[in-house]
Amino acid sequence: MTSPTLVPLNATFKRLHNFGHLASIASWDQAAMMPAKGNEARAAAMAELQVLMHQTLTDPSLKALFAEAAAADLPDADKASLVEMQREWALVNRLPQDLVEAQSLAGARCEHAWRTQRKANDWQGFLGNFREVVKLARQEAKFLADATGTAPYEALMDKFEPGMSEGAITKLFGDVKTWLPDLITQVIAKQHSETVLQANGPFPVDKQRALGVEVMGLLGFDFEGGRLDISTHPFCGGVPQDVRITTRYNAATFAPSLMGIIHETGHARYEQRLPRDTLHLPVGRARSMGIHESQSLSFEMQLARNPAFLQLIAPLVKKHLGDQPAFDAANLARMITRVHRGFIRVDADELTYPAHVILRFEIERALIAGEIEAEDIPALWATKMHDYLGVDVAGNYENGCMQDIHWPMGMFGYFPSYTLGAMYAAQYFATIRKTHPDMDARIANGDLSPVMDWLDANIWSQASRWSTDALVTRATGEPLNAAHFRRHLEARYLGS
Amino acid sequence: MTSPTLVPLNATFKRLHNFGHLASIASWDQAAMMPAKGNEARAAAMAELQVLMHQTLTDPSLKALFAEAAAADLPDADKASLVEMQREWALVNRLPQDLVEAQSLAGARCEHAWRTQRKANDWQGFLGNFREVVKLARQEAKFLADATGTAPYEALMDKFEPGMSEGAITKLFGDVKTWLPDLITQVIAKQHSETVLQANGPFPVDKQRALGVEVMGLLGFDFEGGRLDISTHPFCGGVPQDVRITTRYNAATFAPSLMGIIHETGHARYEQRLPRDTLHLPVGRARSMGIHESQSLSFEMQLARNPAFLQLIAPLVKKHLGDQPAFDAANLARMITRVHRGFIRVDADELTYPAHVILRFEIERALIAGEIEAEDIPALWATKMHDYLGVDVAGNYENGCMQDIHWPMGMFGYFPSYTLGAMYAAQYFATIRKTHPDMDARIANGDLSPVMDWLDANIWSQASRWSTDALVTRATGEPLNAAHFRRHLEARYLGS
Numbered sequence: 001m002t003s004p005t006l007v008p009l010n011a012t013f014k015r016l017h018n019f020g021h022l023a024s025i026a027s028w029d030q031a032a033m034m035p036a037k038g039n040e041a042r043a044a045a046m047a048e049l050q051v052l053m054h055q056t057l058t059d060p061s062l063k064a065l066f067a068e069a070a071a072a073d074l075p076d077a078d079k080a081s082l083v084e085m086q087r088e089w090a091l092v093n094r095l096p097q098d099l100v101e102a103q104s105l106a107g108a109r110c111e112h113a114w115r116t117q118r119k120a121n122d123w124q125g126f127l128g129n130f131r132e133v134v135k136l137a138r139q140e141a142k143f144l145a146d147a148t149g150t151a152p153y154e155a156l157m158d159k160f161e162p163g164m165s166e167g168a169i170t171k172l173f174g175d176v177k178t179w180l181p182d183l184i185t186q187v188i189a190k191q192h193s194e195t196v197l198q199a200n201g202p203f204p205v206d207k208q209r210a211l212g213v214e215v216m217g218l219l220g221f222d223f224e225g226g227r228l229d230i231s232t233h234p235f236c237g238g239v240p241q242d243v244r245i246t247t248r249y250n251a252a253t254f255a256p257s258l259m260g261i262i263h264e265t266g267h268a269r270y271e272q273r274l275p276r277d278t279l280h281l282p283v284g285r286a287r288s289m290g291i292h293e294s295q296s297l298s299f300e301m302q303l304a305r306n307p308a309f310l311q312l313i314a315p316l317v318k319k320h321l322g323d324q325p326a327f328d329a330a331n332l333a334r335m336i337t338r339v340h341r342g343f344i345r346v347d348a349d350e351l352t353y354p355a356h357v358i359l360r361f362e363i364e365r366a367l368i369a370g371e372i373e374a375e376d377i378p379a380l381w382a383t384k385m386h387d388y389l390g391v392d393v394a395g396n397y398e399n400g401c402m403q404d405i406h407w408p409m410g411m412f413g414y415f416p417s418y419t420l421g422a423m424y425a426a427q428y429f430a431t432i433r434k435t436h437p438d439m440d441a442r443i444a445n446g447d448l449s450p451v452m453d454w455l456d457a458n459i460w461s462q463a464s465r466w467s468t469d470a471l472v473t474r475a476t477g478e479p480l481n482a483a484h485f486r487r488h489l490e491a492r493y494l495g496s
Numbered sequence: 497m498t499s500p501t502l503v504p505l506n507a508t509f510k511r512l513h514n515f516g517h518l519a520s521i522a523s524w525d526q527a528a529m530m531p532a533k534g535n536e537a538r539a540a541a542m543a544e545l546q547v548l549m550h551q552t553l554t555d556p557s558l559k560a561l562f563a564e565a566a567a568a569d570l571p572d573a574d575k576a577s578l579v580e581m582q583r584e585w586a587l588v589n590r591l592p593q594d595l596v597e598a599q600s601l602a603g604a605r606c607e608h609a610w611r612t613q614r615k616a617n618d619w620q621g622f623l624g625n626f627r628e629v630v631k632l633a634r635q636e637a638k639f640l641a642d643a644t645g646t647a648p649y650e651a652l653m654d655k656f657e658p659g660m661s662e663g664a665i666t667k668l669f670g671d672v673k674t675w676l677p678d679l680i681t682q683v684i685a686k687q688h689s690e691t692v693l694q695a696n697g698p699f700p701v702d703k704q705r706a707l708g709v710e711v712m713g714l715l716g717f718d719f720e721g722g723r724l725d726i727s728t729h730p731f732c733g734g735v736p737q738d739v740r741i742t743t744r745y746n747a748a749t750f751a752p753s754l755m756g757i758i759h760e761t762g763h764a765r766y767e768q769r770l771p772r773d774t775l776h777l778p779v780g781r782a783r784s785m786g787i788h789e790s791q792s793l794s795f796e797m798q799l800a801r802n803p804a805f806l807q808l809i810a811p812l813v814k815k816h817l818g819d820q821p822a823f824d825a826a827n828l829a830r831m832i833t834r835v836h837r838g839f840i841r842v843d844a845d846e847l848t849y850p851a852h853v854i855l856r857f858e859i860e861r862a863l864i865a866g867e868i869e870a871e872d873i874p875a876l877w878a879t880k881m882h883d884y885l886g887v888d889v890a891g892n893y894e895n896g897c898m899q900d901i902h903w904p905m906g907m908f909g910y911f912p913s914y915t916l917g918a919m920y921a922a923q924y925f926a927t928i929r930k931t932h933p934d935m936d937a938r939i940a941n942g943d944l945s946p947v948m949d950w951l952d953a954n955i956w957s958q959a960s961r962w963s964t965d966a967l968v969t970r971a972t973g974e975p976l977n978a979a980h981f982r983r984h985l986e987a988r989y990l991g992s
Contacts, residue, residue, distance in 0.1 A: 018544035021537055022518045029521055033529075037721035038738030041517055041775075048514035052548075225533035242534025279537075 002081075005072040009065050009085055010281065012056065017280040019053050021239050028237040028244045032229040057092045077465070084282035084464050091159060094147045099139055106132045107410035114408040123397040126408075127374055133410045134367060134374050141368050141412075153368040156413035160289040161420065163467045166365065168480075169416055172423065173358045175482040180355055181388050183486075187339050187351060187493040196334045199326040202251040211254070211320035212247065212261040215313060219265045219299060220452055221245075222272050234260045236267035236296075240279050243268040254321060255336055259300055266299030267292055269452075273460035283464045287471055289414065293421025294428065295459065301350050301422060302429045303451060305492070307333045308440035337492065341389050343399040350422070351493055354485075355388040357419040360404070364412045377401045423480055424472060426488040428454070431476040498577075501568040505561050505581055506777060508552065513776040515549050517735050524733040524740045528725040553588045573961070580778035580960050587655060590643045595635055602628045603906035610904040619893040622904075623870055629906045630863060630870050637864050637908075649864040652909035656785040657916065659963045662861065664976075665912055668919065669854045671978040676851055677884050679982075683835050683847060683989040692830045695822040698747040707750070707816035708743065708757040711809060715761045715795060716948055717741075718768050730756045732763035732792075736775050739764040750817060751832055755796055762795030763788055765948075769956035779960045783967055785910065789917025790924065791955065797846050797918060798925045799947060801988070803829045804936040833988065837885050839895040846918070847989055850981075851884040853915040856900070860908045873897045919976055920968060922984040924950070927972040 002010060023046065030042050066089065069082050110129035117126045141152035148155055154166040213228060226243035238244030245264035249257050270286055278284030286292045303309050307329060314329040325331065339349050345356035363380055366372045372380065381401040382394045393400040406414055429451075433439050436450040443451070458475035465471075469479050490496050498506060519542065526538050562585065565578050606625035613622045637648035644651060650662040709724060722739035734740030741760035745753050766782055774780030782788045799805050803825060810825040821827065835845050841852035859876055862868045868876065877897040878890045889896040902910055925947075929935050932946040939947070954971035961967075965975050986992050 015544060018541040021541035022522055022545060025522055025525055025538075026518055029525060033723065035720050035722060035738060037718070038735070041735055041737040042521075045514040045517035048511060049518060222533070224531050226531060227529065239534070239537055241537040242531055 003072065003074050003078045005069050005074065006078055006082065009062070009069060009082075012059075012062065012065075013085055013088075013282065014280040016053055016056055019049055019056070023049050023053070024237055024239050025242075025244075028246075031231040031233070031235065031237070032244070032246050054092065057089060058097075062089060080465050081278070081281055081283040084285075087162060088282050090147070091144075095140060095143055099136065099143070103133075103136045103140060103410055106136055107408070110410070111405065111408040114402065114405070118398050118402045121396070121398045121402075123378060123402065126397075126402060130408065131374050133408070137410050137412050138368055138370065151369070153365045153413060156368060157416060158413075160414050160417050161468065162288060163469060164288075164290070164416075164420070169361070169420075170365075172480065172482050173354075173361060173416070173419070176354055176419075176485070177358060177388070179486055180351075180358075181390070183489060183493070184339065184341070184351055184355070184389070188341070190494065191339060194334055196338060197326040197331050199254065199321075199335070200324060201253065203254040203321050205249040205251060207320045208249050208251075208254055208257050211316060212258060214316050214320070215258065216261060216265050218313070218316075218446075219262065219269065219303075219448070221265050221268055225272055226268055228261065234264060236264045236271070238271075240271040240274050241276075243271045254317075258317075259304060259336065262304045263296045263300035266296035269299075269455070270295040270460050273456055274463050275461060278463060285464055287459075287462070287464050287466075288468050289417035290420035290424060291459065291468060291471070293417055294424035295421075295455065297421045297425040298428060298451070298455060302425050302488075303443070303448075305333070305336055305350065306440065306443060308444040310336075311444045312446055339493065341391050343385075343391060343393055343396065344403055351489060352389060354419045354422065357415050359384040359388055360415040363401075364407070364415065368412055420480070423482055423485040427472070427476050427478075427481060427484040428458075429488065430484045499568065499570050499574045501565050501570065502574055502578065505558070505565060505578075508555075508558065508561075509581055509584075509778065510776040512549055512552055515545055515552070519545050519549070520733055520735050521738075521740075524742075527727040527729070527731065527733070528740065528742050550588065553585060554593075558585060576961050577774070577777055577779040580781075583658060584778050586643070587640075591636060591639055595632065595639070599629075599632045599636060599906055602632055603904070606906070607901065607904040610898065610901070614894050614898045617892070617894045617898075619874060619898065622893075622898060626904065627870050629904070633906050633908050634864055634866065647865070649861045649909060652864060653912060654909075656910050656913050657964065658784060659965060660784075660786070660912075660916070665857070665916075666861075668976065668978050669850075669857060669912070669915070672850055672915075672981070673854060673884070675982055676847075676854075677886070679985060679989070680835065680837070680847055680851070680885070684837070686990065687835060690830055692834060693822040693827050695750065695817075695831070696820060697749060699750040699817050701745040701747060703816045704745050704747075704750050704753050707812060708754060710812055710816070711754065712757060712761050714809070714812075714942075715758065715765065715799075715944070717761050717764055721768055722764055724757065730760060732760045732767070734767075736767040736770050737772075739767045750813075754813075755800060755832065758800045759792045759796035762792035765795075765951075766791040766956050769952055770959050771957060774959060781960055783955075783958070783960050783962075784964050785913035786916035786920060787955065787964060787967070789913055790920035791917075791951065793917045794921040794924060794947070794951060798921050798984075799939070799944075801829070801832055801846065802936065802939065804940040806832075807940045808942055835989065837887050839881075839887060839889055839892065840899060847985055848885060850915045850918065853911050855880040855884055856911040859897075860903070860911065864908055916976070919978055919981040923968070923972050923974075923977060923980040924954075925984065926980045 026042065026046055026049075030039075030046075034042060066086060070086075074082060106129070110126075110133045113129055114126060137156070138152065141156050144155035144158070145152045148158070150158070151166045154164075157164060157166070157169070209228070216228065217223070225241055226238065226245065229244065229246050230248060231246035232248060234245075234247045236243065236245045245261070245268050247257050247260045247264065270292060274284060274286065310332045311329040314327055314332055317327045317332070318324075321327070326335070337350070339351045341352060342348060345353065345360075348356050359381070362384065363372070363377060367374065367377070378397060378401055382392070385391045385393045385400070406412070432450055432454045436442070439450050442449070459471070462471055466474060473479050522538065522542055522545075526535075526542075530538060562582060570578065602625070606622075606629045609625055610622060633652070634648065637652050640651035640654070641648045644654070646654070647662045650660075653660060653662070653665070705724070712724065713719070721737055722734065722741065725740065725742050726744060727742035728744060730741075730743045732739065732741045741757070741764050743753050743756045743760065766788060770780060770782065806828045807825040810823055810828055813823045813828070814820075817823070822831070833846070835847045837848060838844060841849065841856075844852050855877070858880065859868070859873060863870065863873070874893060874897055878888070881887045881889045881896070902908070928946055928950045932938070935946045938945070955967070958967055962970060969975055
């Protein structure tokens with residue numbers, strides 16, 4: 001039952017939802033199906049749709065509807081729905097249109113040039129475009145911050161992590177910084193004496209796919225409501241009723257694709273299990289980027305790197321890729337928990353990944369706050385890479401501060417979500433383990449219900465009904481706490 | 497250079513073109529990719545887009561823009577463009593909205609019930625819904641006819657075959673009727689004594705696909721601007737920059753899929769070769785359904801059933817499906833020109849197909865004109881099947897007058913396009929053969945340029961620049977003439 005006051009707003013958001021459906025499918029198609037010559041026409045069609053969605057959400061009549069709804073006495077569920085509609089509306093309407101257009105242009109120009117500049121290690125060339133991107137992002141942050149009374153960086157981060165304060169994240173990441181660099185050093189020293197058998201390829205793509213599909217089935221992916229395809233950059237797309245995940249295959253190695261499929265399956269199950277009756281409303285969507293990532297990392301890190309799970313799937317790996325000693329469960333576990341200090345975030349392992357994120361968070365926070373300028377980034381990058389990861393990246397922009405697409409596009413405030421997701425996931429599993437001390441034994445026996453039932457009841461079925469903080473507290477008994485993440489990493493990597 | 501007067505109209509049609517792009521891709525996806533549970537959300541999203549396109553095309557401001565453009569002194573190319581925009585606009589704006597909605601509802605209800613009624617041979621049940629569909633189609637025809645001063649059936653046919661008069665088509669089909677039934681009898685008698693080796697399967701789907709892809713390449717399909725996939729009902733969809741054709745495979749037999757792929761490749765090449773600079777305007781699209789079908793049938797009938805072409809592809813068939821005597825070119829030719837009298841239009845061969853179409857044309861013309869009622873159809877169907885095809889279908893509605901989806905959906909006036917396409921194609925090839933007496937020898941040697949260059953110059957590159965009549969006359973020196981079709985069939989099937 002929806003309050004009558006919300007009926008016209010709901011109708012608008014249902015329209016947006018329908019347009020969003022088309023945008024999602026067209027965008028999946030672009031990445032997974034479309035041949036090269038379709039690109040220009042597709043870009044024009046998608047831009048037309050974006051304009052339409054923007055017009056719909058900036059229609060002046062919405063203001064009165066929101067005012068009326070705000071004044072009404074609504075039941076709690078409708079209040080929660082209104083909060084999320086209001087949030088989506090405000091995000092679009094708080095910014096002047098000329099700023100949005102300038103950002104879109106500057107971001108497109110900078111990203112386009114970055115694609116060649118990165119390979120050429122051309123930081124100076126990049127800086128020419130990037131300064132404009134930073135300038136406009138600061139303007140955006142100021143507009144949003146003025147409207148909400150928050151710090152500018154927090155206002156940007158709020159697009160991805162509603163309700164997460166800059167203070168809270170600084171404290172969480174500050175905690176991680178106190179123990180992570182030492183832990184990395186200890187783990188690398190410990191692993192130095194371990195023997196890991198390498199798997200002998202090649203591993204034909206069709207066999208890898210069959211393995212991936214079987215593991216997806218084991219994880220509960222609903223193939224009547226989704227697909228697995230191939231794209232250059234793996235993602236989870238489509239719509240909740242029809243979730244499209246992608247991977248990429250390399251015949252020389254099987255683990256990245258398998259782990260990638262498991263990661264995307266985590267995203268997919270969240271979408272596939274969102275309550276069907278509110279999918280057309282913002283309150284019916286996934287809670288935040290960090291919570292979404294907490295699902296993919298619950299699958300990829302908490303579950304799939306757990307020796308009990310590897311015991312379960314080792315026979316499937318052997319069945320599809322052929323039997324060899326490297327595929328024994330214990331060796332598989334050593335193989336996929338191997339820690340390396342490296343330059344590249346997307347290639348990083350579970351343990352070093354947070355260092356890459358914290359470094360970016362600290363730099364982009366200072367950049368948006370105006371404490372540093374774009375030209376200060378390389379020196380800061382080098383210092384932090386040295387301090388957190390013990391790696392010397394001086395002069396290497398390509399694999400240093402130019403490696404990610406986020407900043408060239410003008411996307412600031414997103415990086416924290418990756419590590420927030422890892423921390424949430426660790427906290428979930430600490431909670432599950434408390435009520436299910438036999439969790440590992442059950443996983444090894446193929447019974448994933450302790451994990452899946454908990455995620456379904458506490459996360460998937462809740463959509464955006466609660467704030468992130470309330471969601472996590474209801475689910476685990478406390479707000480996000482970095483201690484669970486630390487205990488998880490120490491247990492897995494030091495066995496302590 | 498576009499006249500300034502047309503700029504605002506062009507902008508509207510460009511928007512429609514962008515929405516149409518999304519509709520095409522979503523519709524291809526629905527048929528070729530989408531899992532079952534995506535259906536409801538997809539239907540809602542596509543309906544939303546249809547509403548939007550309808551709103552765009554019925555916006556009251558367009559009336560003044562068309563009036564202004566009509567009064568302007570435009571260059572010929574712009575005049576042609578205006579004619580096509582006006583046509584598209586008028587088709588939508590001539591009908592009252594409540595009639596359009598009533599038709600959509602009645603058609604959906606009738607089609608939905610038809611899916612089970614057909615299998616149950618339940619003509620009486622079908623009639624209950626179908627009477628309403630007919631009633632509304634007659635109303636539609638009257639509205640359109642009153643606005644244009646044509647006969648009601650012609651007004652419906654005009655949606656698919658602009659400019660084709662009821663008189664002209666009655667004359668063309670009347671001509672075919674005078675010789676086709678006898679020709680069928682003669683050919684069947686002649687083929688009675690021929691030996692056709694059947695190919696021994698099974699033919700694995702991946703091998704059939706590889707053969708299809710190689711033949712598509714031979715026919716000039718541009719894989720950087722299109723794809724081949726699978727769907728229950730084969731079609732050519734997508735957008736001109738990215739043409740999506742589909743087929744279906746049956747491991748027991750290879751010819752239907754191969755011929756189907758060649759058919760869709762004909763549609764595809766037309767789209768792929770439409771001039772790029774006017775794709776966003778109605779004048780830049782394919783001329784008509786009949787002309788589109790003339791391309792698929794130029795490929796499937798004129799080219800692919802030509803013994804010279806079979807000589808060219810027989811080695812490819814052997815390469816992909818394995819060598820066997822049935823794959824020799826002469827036997828392949830006999831295999832795919834075998835004539836059977838049958839109940840089902842979509843299974844009909846080249847020679848009997850027109851009889852199925854003419855029968856439907858005669859019945860639907862009389863039905864729309866009010867000369868007969870829905871309940872008269874079965875008796876008429878049985879008489880005409882007997883007269884034109886020598887087949888007794890009495891009492892068999894499932895494989896008689898209930899076999900096609902067109903009428904249940906409320907689509908009247910479409911059937912003629914199939915046979916018009918076959919007749920146009922015969923006329924093109926008569927023309928090509930005149931300037932290229934060596935055409936067959938060149939085809940057998942793999943040189944398809946006499947055909948492809950002619951189609952490109954005369955049809956594909958012309959889009960909707962000319963009326964259908966003018967297009968065909970410019971290309972072949974005369975308007976559509978059934979004599980070419982007759983000569984083609986006699987030459988191929990009687991060798992005379």
